[in-house]
Amino acid sequence: MTLELFNREVKAAVSSVEMEEDGEYQRQLALFSQSSTEKGIELVRIGEIIARLDRRGSFLDIGAGGGHLTIPVSTTFDATTVVEPNAQQADYLRRRCPGFRVINDAWNNVALGSERFDFILCSHVLYYIAEGRWLDTIEKMYAHLDDRGCLAIVIQSPIGEVAEFFNYFTDYDVNILNLWRELIEIYGDRAVSVRYFINEIFAESLADMTAIGLFLLIDRRFREREDEIRKYLAGRHRTPEGYRLKQEEILLAIRGRNAS
Numbered sequence: 492m493t494l495e496l497f498n499r500e501v502k503a504a505v506s507s508v509e510m511e512e513d514g515e516y517q518r519q520l521a522l523f524s525q526s527s528t529e530k531g532i533e534l535v536r537i538g539e540i541i542a543r544l545d546r547r548g549s550f551l552d553i554g555a556g557g558g559h560l561t562i563p564v565s566t567t568f569d570a571t572t573v574v575e576p577n578a579q580q581a582d583y584l585r586r587r588c589p590g591f592r593v594i595n596d597a598w599n600n601v602a603l604g605s606e607r608f609d610f611i612l613c614s615h616v617l618y619y620i621a622e623g624r625w626l627d628t629i630e631k632m633y634a635h636l637d638d639r640g641c642l643a644i645v646i647q648s649p650i651g652e653v654a655e656f657f658n659y660f661t662d663y664d665v666n667i668l669n670l671w672r673e674l675i676e677i678y679g680d681r682a683v684s685v686r687y688f689i690n691e692i693f694a695e696s697l698a699d700m701t702a703i704g705l706f707l708l709i710d711r712r713f714r715e716r717e718d719e720i721r722k723y724l725a726g727r728h729r730t731p732e733g734y735r736l737k738q739e740e741i742l743l744a745i746r747g748r749n750a751s
């Protein structure tokens with residue numbers, strides 16, 4: 492997913508969120524979700540972190556989207572809070588999970604007072620925030636982390652087939668090593684850890700893989716380049732069975748001060 496878009500010309504988080512109101516985006520998202528092993532593998536990695544928590548009282552999911560992670564993760568906790576600026580997604584989650592506290596706003600606008608959570612998840616959301624604001628954004632998350640809790644941040648790796656796809660059409664220039672170093676400087680090397688995992692996106696038809704490619708590129712202006720995207724995917728990702736794309740992801744975990 493795109494980071495460069497947000498650094499270069501991004502129209503701030505608000506416009507990105509507006510994009511998600513678009514029906515075509517929702518179709519692409521649904522196709523991506525059913526064609527990728529991503530959420531399954533991500534849940535396994537998140538489960539490894541949750542298993543180490545001393546307490547599983549409260550869970551905060553920042554940018555929950557359609558709740559593909561929120562809903563299964565919530566079953567492990569007594570209480571779940573969701574921060575989601577997209578009105579449709581927030582309404583859906585309210586209806587789907589009446590027990591959740593759903594805050595329909597962007598993370599930077601949310602005021603949670605002195606509230607602390609045992610587990611905070613922020614998966615594939617940082618792209619919606621200018622890279623220069625990532626550390627502040629993470630600091631605000633950490634301020635709401637229980638001393639024995641853990642914060643998990645998931646982002647797209649700058650290496651791999653999806654990153655190559657990105658770099659062909661735009662730039663994917665997130666400096667992950669720098670972010671990692673800065674997090675270690677701020678929170679200490681005992682608190683920060685990194686997990687790397689690889690997903691596979693598989694679609695039987697080129698039309699579906701093209702829709703997924705457009706989803707990955709996020710900005711709907713790429714729809715004007717649909718033919719080019721189709722050719723790229725047909726040329727590089729065709730297999731006898733269909734179309735395959737490997738997606739490499741990074742999970743950055745920051746443990747609270749007294750976490751085991």
Ligand SMILES: C[S@@+](CC[C@H](N)C(=O)[O-])C[C@H]1O[C@@H](n2cnc3c(N)ncnc32)[C@H](O)[C@@H]1O
Binds near residue numbers: 555
């Ligand atoms: C790509 S989706 C990820 C959904 C889910 N976390 C997952 O990994 O499946 C990104 C979500 O972040 C939300 N979002 C965008 N900007 C945000 C912000 N500033 N604060 C919180 N959420 C935001 C979007 O509305 C969208 O639902």
